[in-house]
Amino acid sequence: MQILISLYPDFPVRLPFSYYHALSAGIYEILNSLDENFAKDLHEGPLNANRIKLLTISPLLSKIMEVHGGGRGSHLKEHNNNYFLLFKGNTYFRIATPIPNIAHACVAAFSNVDFLRVGSQVFRVKSVEILSDPFFKENMTWISPGNSSIVTGWTIENAGKKVYQFPLDVVKDVPHCSEIIKHNLVHKLQRLIEQTPEVCAAWMGNGHHSDTNLKDFVSEKDLSINIITDHDHFIYKTRLHQLKNNPVRSWRAPVMVKGPEWVQKIVWSCGLGQMNTMGFGLVEEVKL
Numbered sequence: 001m002q003i004l005i006s007l008y009p010d011f012p013v014r015l016p017f018s019y020y021h022a023l024s025a026g027i028y029e030i031l032n033s034l035d036e037n038f039a040k041d042l043h044e045g046p047l048n049a050n051r052i053k054l055l056t057i058s059p060l061l062s063k064i065m066e067v068h069g070g071g072r073g074s075h076l077k078e079h080n081n082n083y084f085l086l087f088k089g090n091t092y093f094r095i096a097t098p099i100p101n102i103a104h105a106c107v108a109a110f111s112n113v114d115f116l117r118v119g120s121q122v123f124r125v126k127s128v129e130i131l132s133d134p135f136f137k138e139n140m141t142w143i144s145p146g147n148s149s150i151v152t153g154w155t156i157e158n159a160g161k162k163v164y165q166f167p168l169d170v171v172k173d174v175p176h177c178s179e180i181i182k183h184n185l186v187h188k189l190q191r192l193i194e195q196t197p198e199v200c201a202a203w204m205g206n207g208h209h210s211d212t213n214l215k216d217f218v219s220e221k222d223l224s225i226n227i228i229t230d231h232d233h234f235i236y237k238t239r240l241h242q243l244k245n246n247p248v249r250s251w252r253a254p255v256m257v258k259g260p261e262w263v264q265k266i267v268w269s270c271g272l273g274q275m276n277t278m279g280f281g282l283v284e285e286v287k288l
Contacts, residue, residue, distance in 0.1 A: 001103045001269055002096045002131040002282075005110055007060075007123035013087040015060075015121060018242040020279035022119035023093070024057060027106075030116065034109035042102065052191045056096040056271035058282040060118075061146035064089030091123060094131075094145070096282050098269035099196055103130075134285040136264040141228075141256045142272065142283035149239050149250035150273040151280045152180040164249035166238055167227040178225035181255070181272055185263060186220050188270045203262040224258040231288065243278060250280055254288060 015022070032039035042053065069083035097103050110116075110128045134140070144150060152165045154174045167177050175183070193200050229236040234254050241248040250273075257267055271281030 001098065001133070002094050002284075003103065003106055003110075004127075004129040004131055005093055005095065005116075006126040006129070007091045007093070007116060008089070008126050009087050009091065009121075009123055013091075013118070013121045013123060015085045015087070015118060017083065017085060019085070019118060020059060020241065021243050023060065024278055026116050026118045027057060027095070030109045030113055031105060033113065034105060038105055052188055053277050054097055054099055054188060054191055054195065054270055055102060056269075056276035056282045057279055058094040058145060059148050059279045060087065060091050060093050061148070062087050062089060062091040065091070087123075090126075094282055096269050096271060098192055098199055098265070100199070134264075134268065136261045136268075138261070138264075139256070139258050140264050140267070141254050141286050141288055142267055143234055143254050143286040144252050144282065145284050148282060149237070149252040149280060150181075150255075150283075151248060151250045151275045152177045152184075152273050153275075154180060166249070166251050167229050167236065167253060177227055177251075181225050182220045182223045184273060185223065185266050185270075188266050189262065192266070192270075200262070203265055204260075222259050223263055224256075226256040226258075228254040228256065228288070234286070234288075248275065248280075254286060255283070 028039055028043055031042065042055070064087070066086040066088065068086060095106050097106070107128055107130065110125055113125055116123045116125055153162050154165055154171075155162045156174070163171050163174055165171050165174050165177050165180060170176060189200065228234070231254055234252075236251070236253040238249065238251045241250065255272060257263060267283060268285075270276065272283055273281045275281070
C-alpha cells in the first residue's frame with residue numbers, strides 16, 4: 001500500500017539539502033500524537049530496533065521548488081546561507097507499507113493534524129489519499145519518483161566497512177546492485193512473514209499458510225533484476241547525501257524486476273534497496 005500526503009507551505013519553506021532525517025522525525029512525531037506507544041515501538045521496539053521496519057518514506061516532491069546553490073559538493077556546504085531548497089507551493093510525499101496496522105495508523109494520524117514540522121519549518125497538511133495499487137504482473141519496471149533515489153550499501157565482512165555500490169563504476173569484490181536488491185527483497189519478505197504471515201499467505205496463495213512453508217517458498221533464484229542506465233528519458237544519476245553528518249550515496253535509474261507477483265507487491269509496498277525510513281527506495285511503476 002502507498003499513501004499520498006499532500007502539503008502546502010503557508011510561507012516559503014526553506015530546508016537544507018540533507019533534510020531527510022528531519023522529515024522522518026516529523027512523521028514519527030505525528031504518529032506519536034496518535035499513539036505514543038505505537039510510535040515508540042515502531043521506532044525502537046524489540047521487533048523493530050536495528051531491523052528492517054517495512055516502512056518506506058519518499059522525500060518531499062514539488063514542481064514549485066527552487067534549488068539554491070546546487071551542484072557537486074552541495075551537501076558539504078550547507079553551513080553556507082546560499083545552499084538550500086525552497087518549497088513555494090504544492091508539495092507531497094509518499095509512505096509505503098505492507099502492514100495494515102502501520103498503514104491505518106499513518107492515515108489516521110495525518111488525517112487528524114493540520115501541520116507537519118520538518119526541522120524548524122512547517123507545512124500545512126492538505127489531504128491524505130490511499131493510492132490504487134498497480135496491476136501486478138511478472139515483469140514490471142520501477143522508477144524512483146521525482147528527485148528520490150535508491151541506496152544499495154554493503155558491509156565488507158571482517159572489516160566493518162560499509163561501501164555504496166552503483167550500477168556503473170562498481171566497487172570491486174562487492175555484489176552488484178542487482179544482487180543487493182534481490183537479497184534485500186527476500187529479506188523484506190521474510191520480515192513480513194515474521195510480522196504478518198496472513199498477508200504473505202494471501203499474496204502467495206497455493207495453500208502456504210504456515211511460517212515455515214512461507215519461508216521455504218522464498219528464494220532469490222526466483223528473481224531477476226535489470227538496472228537500465230542508458231535510457232534517453234530517465235537519465236542515470238548518482239547523488240551524495242549527508243544524513244546526521246554521515247555521507248550516504250544513492251542512484252536513480254529504471255529497475256526492471258522479473259519474478260512472482262509477491263515480488264512486485266514487495267517492491268510497491270516496501271521499496272527497493274535500503275534506508276527506506278530515511279527517504280530512499282520508494283518507487284512507482286513506469287512504462288518505458
